[in-house]
Amino acid sequence: MSKTRLATAWLDGCSGCHMSFLDMDERLIELSGAFDLVYSPLVDFKTFPEAVDITLVEGAVSTTDDVEKIHLIRARTRLLVAMGDCAVTGNVPAMRNAFGPDAVLRRAYFENADLQQQTPLVVVPKLLDKVRPVHEYVSVDLYLPGCPPSAATFHAVLTELLANRMPDVASLTRFGA
Amino acid sequence: MSASVDVKTLVIDGVDVSARQDQTVLDVARENNIFIPTLCHLEGLSEVGACRLCLVEIKGSPKLFPACVLKVEEGMEVITHSERLLHYRQTILELLFAERNHVCAVCVANGNCELQTIAQSQRLTHVRLPYRNPKLPVDLSHERFAADHNRCILCTRCVRVCAEIEGAHVWDVMGRGIDSMVITDLNDPWGSSSCTRCGKCVQVCPTGALFDKSKVGVSHPKSPEFLPYLNLMREEQ
Amino acid sequence: MAVYQIPPLPSEDKRWRIVNGTMRRHGYSRNALIETLHTVQSSFGFLDRDSIQFVAQSLRVPLSQAYGVVTFYHFFSMKPPGRHTCTICTGTACYIKGAEKVVAAAEKHLHIKTGETTPDGNISLMTVRCVGACSCAPVALMDGDQVGQIQAAQVIKQLQGWAPHE
């Protein structure tokens, strides 16, 4: 049996979910026999590959770049997992929705900047008007709430997914867990 | 209580139970360890039947009934858990989560929140509805407490406990529909209102909407259990 | 038990006596709250903090409850009205006959949204849920006078007529 092609991706989030993922520690080694990590911010792949079995997406959709990424990921993934509260609910990144992106940029690049007060226009992608959870852009197959989901949750979920079963998420984690 | 209280027998989720005639289905279910989710109900306060989470099915009726105000009847067959009820409860919870800004991860009530706990018990893992993300105030004017309207679910427990138990009626609801909001006095800052500083509203608040400022950054469990006891003491006096 | 003292009238303004009259007629009963608020609004044109507080305390209604009542009913306004008021009906019959276009035209002309008053305090633009004159739809109330089968141009003309003459 060929190994499951697993990917993880990082949109607008704090990377805490990825840290928690790594917190599986030695259990990660135990699981790693069953998958190949084909794309992840944890490793150095440049492009998101074709024919991925499972992708764990951390973070909300908050920039034009995120929108492109998530559509690409969805197109190339069989089972998409919204990983963590930002991907599932918008969470902390979405707290700016009540104020709008301009207020955020003004705060970051003008009020709190001592030198060179200006809005970056190149390299940094444009902020969307509203930060949205992943499922408002593409269909999601499994939701894994938690901020972040615990290492134990990751372990239980991955064990099930790698065995081609759907895990019972509600018994493992919740919003804000 | 008079000695000649009628006893009724009914069936809840296939279990035969008996009840006093003045009891509600919710009371009897809880006595028999049958869990029905509630948010606006709190033992010791009047019932408003507003959160709709305790809706149950009665055999023979297409309608749903809120268990918190439904009086028991002889021979009644109650169903508290079904696919249909689960779907309705989940959707109601989704409506609550999408209505305001419930950011559990950074909420003072995280881990001690009834909304959060019930969402998990109803197996809710995401919200299909678009988040409304309204801009709402946080009132920090009170010396001891704070009100974060982003977390309020308008259960009106604070309004009822203040009016019915403390007797001050400092809290009420202003506006209507989606614009409703709990207020103190004439929509005054809580700190300069006629608040008696008793803190009951904070203890009965099911979410992080009303909280004790000293508990920010540490665990903030609420203790509304004093209510039935307090009512009993009053009856005795 | 302490005897409850009705608070003194807020000012010499004679209109407070009318308000007090309504409360007295109802024996200062709590259930006269809405009736009394109607009297305040018809006497003063709107309700403010002082008037709500006076009425609430006179009737022994909790302040928050009185404020809750005022903000629940859309007939009550907490903003002073403009010198002129243009109220456009947005009931079903009026909607079917294009009241939305009239509202949009009035908003554009006055540079305000419905529910607002022009910055010079001259004109308030309001909408109402059916005045019961559906046969004459679409309907507007121009300073309270009902005008039927209105068209945008006609309403704009009236609004122009209300503009302050320099």
Add this chain to the structure above:
Amino acid sequence: MNSEELQQIAEAVRLEHEKYDYEINVCMGAGCLAQHSDKFKDALAKEVESSGKRCHVRSAGCLGLCAAGPLALVDPIEVRYGHLRESDAKEVIASLGGKPVERLEMHLENYFQGQQHVVLENCGRIDPEKIEEYISRGGYEALLKALTEMDPQGVIDQIAKSGLRGRGGGGYPTGLKWGTVAKAVGSPKYVICNGDEGDPGAFMDRSVLEGDPQRVIEGMVIAAYAVGATKGYIYVRAEYPLAVSRFSASLREARRHGFLGANICGTPLLFDIEIRLGAGAFVCGEETALIASIEGKRGTPRTRPPYPAVSGLWNCPTLINNVETFANVAPILRNGAEWFAGMGTAHSKGTKVFALTGKITNTGLVEIPMGMPLREIIFSIGGGVPDGHKFKAVQTGGPSGGCLPEEHLDLNISYDALIGAGSMMGSGGMIVMDDTSCMVNVARFFVEFCMTESCGKCIPCRAGTAQMFGLLSKICNGEASHQDLDLLIDLCDVVKNTSLCGLGQTAPNPVLSTLRYFRDEYLEHIDHHRCPAGVCACNARTPKAELAEVTV
């Protein structure tokens, strides 16, 4: 007041009327008044004086066709004039005894043929501010009959036998309700008349209150006798100032004649009525919300049971009926339950007043026997859709009702038939739409209404209607997906089945009925980003377009 005195008053009015060859009833309803019917009336009176003709000019109630106002009806020749101006007075008076004024006359044979006036029998034919005129047309006979010849149970039996059902929308059997209140333990008991006609697009109650207020008072007093109530309230919208002032004046008149107060008509009956003003909240049409409002509180409904019949105003047994229901009471007692039950269908008896408006030739009040096909009301009485447009839908039941298409026009009006078709009777708004209306936009209009009128107490209605409005707006804007439509349908189910009161439980009806009959219009917005009727501003936005407009 006894029956001799009543007859004396009626006789005096008759004698007075015999002095005249003609009576001209000038409509003083709010619609006609707004078009200065009062000035026309004054001109007419002046003209009568100078002409020396034996003609009586009367301020009358609503004549029905408000769009053609100011209106006047000339008795006994049954000539109706419309669009009257002050300057027309001379011509109208001069024509008396000769040919009617052709240029002003309205030919409305079709409009009146098929109508049957019970509730509106006096509207436009009496001066609503003169109780004597009401008495001269049989007014208060029913009350005297009830007080002197019947016991309270006998009155309830008659109402039950007549088959009268609540005219406010729900259609609950009136006799049954009265019986429950009569049997309820507790005192005092209250009678409340629900005049909070909040349904946008309906003005039946307004016209009755303005045109024949004594009829409502008589109905309420009879009800008070039947159920044993001592105090009554009528809750009227503050948006109806004329109805409020006419009704207040009528209450004073009724008191003066001993129909209200202590010892009504010389019997031990004690009953009086107080007016309470609404303040702009549609939800107060719901009976428990209305009670809260009379108590001076926020008009939020509460869970039932207990029903108001058992525990209502100040927790006392309370009878709540709508204006039109009370207006039917006196004729039933006067003419007998069998007479009333002889009109209508098996389960919907009597007549129903509708406010016929929208894209229809004859807009106005119509009263028809239950069981009449919708087609007859719209195309015969209403004269069909004007300006060469095509009929598309008729909306009944207000924000709680639904839109019925062409294929349902042969439906016979009754409570059950309308519900079966996905709409409801409601209080009597009937709005006709033609091909220039977008049914998705219509659904959005009603959902927006329910959203702004939701009291906010229960979450499904408070947030559910707001979410439904958001999804409908998305569809109207051509930005929605099929997933959004599925979500909308799911929300409709949840809001309908879990809301606390009737407002929320029926709020999805306009969406569900338009989805049932006009699904293709929804799909057109979703699949092709266009509005077939050209109403919605569909700008064919795609996710790409949304990206392009993001700025920093």
